[in-house]
Amino acid sequence: MNNAVKQPCRQEPSPRQQERRDAIVAAARRSFLDKGYAATSMSGLLDSVGGSKATLWGYFRSKEELFAAVIEDLTASFRQQIETDLLTPGVMEETLVQFCRSFVRRLTCPDGVATWRLIMAESNRFPEVGRIFYQEAAGRIERVLASYLQQQIDSGRLRDEGALDMARLLMGMHKAGLNRRLWGVEPADGTDAEAEARKFVGYFLRLFALPG
Template sequence: MQRPEPPSGCGDRPTRRKARREERRDAILEVAKRYFLEHGYAGTTMSGIAASLGGSKGTLWSYYASKDLLFGDVLDRVTEVFRQQLGMALHRDAPVETALVTVCAEFLTRLTNPEAIALHRLVVGEAGRFPELGRIFYERGPQRVHSLLSRYIAEAMARGDLTQDDPDVAANVLSALCLAGHHQKLMVGMIDCLPPDEAEDWARKAVAIFLRTYR
């Protein structure tokens, strides 16, 4: 005897539940990001975020067991798109100079936008009282970007496109060249923004200086 088919759509219920849960997580991360930036890390509470969400504290805790875990995921969300773009730009088939200029321009643009500056100020201002905050920020942001860049430089050195040297040091040098001047001025409020064309122009200069040493 043929087994009756399940009611239409029953197999989709787990998928729909998962989709709703992900949508809820997205909403939590967006609200939490704004709350952290507005109130700082010390001034942010799980109760405050729950109130801003319009839900219960229990619902928030079912997603995140602590404020530091929530902050870590906020950082992941903020840097996710850039890491993806970085990975695509650092393609081994593209000329080294072209790839590095693209990456440096995007790197500088991302790190000098108002949200990134506000987040960086938050971490610098509160890391002394909350050392865990600095560790989370570094591991979720700068360290991951550095690893991608260092890996690309190591591969370029192995191919002979760059001079053999310590790729970690080289990645640090390039990052420092990218941020020299503009980022510090933004951090202390000497300038309000960095025009996109200026970001690309500075990226070309930074890469040119870098290549004088490593090519």
């Protein structure tokens, strides 16, 4: 006898419901980036979006769930871009340069800088902030890049030092520059994205590329 409980089919939201959800996420996005995680409350968002608490809680059961939706919204186009970059056939070096260029530009755009500041400021007091950000953004990007690097390892173009560790190393090379931008030492305008991308890909390939 099969004791598995059948899950009800998830009904697609109507256009009106989707519009309402998008409005809530947009208001929460502004609040989280401008005020921080602690100062953003579910009830406070009603001042921006209107409606009842019951309606708001019907879309998002907790502030954590709403924050996850905001991070998803903030990073959706970027994740789509890097997946396109890595799935497009091409020379490995140029593909990695394109990935790093997109990564640097995302880190240096206003919302990118504001998001990093939010994560750094709030994750110590609210561990769920860092966990959600990793699950919805950084971790997903690491896995996409690691999948690409594994393909290059399997094709004999890169040494196998663990694709996920290699992905983290390449992404981590940009952290020093990000910190300088967060501290206001360098302008966060992404003007050096090309040079930075080529420099770090060069370092990466000198470490891991196989002759051929």
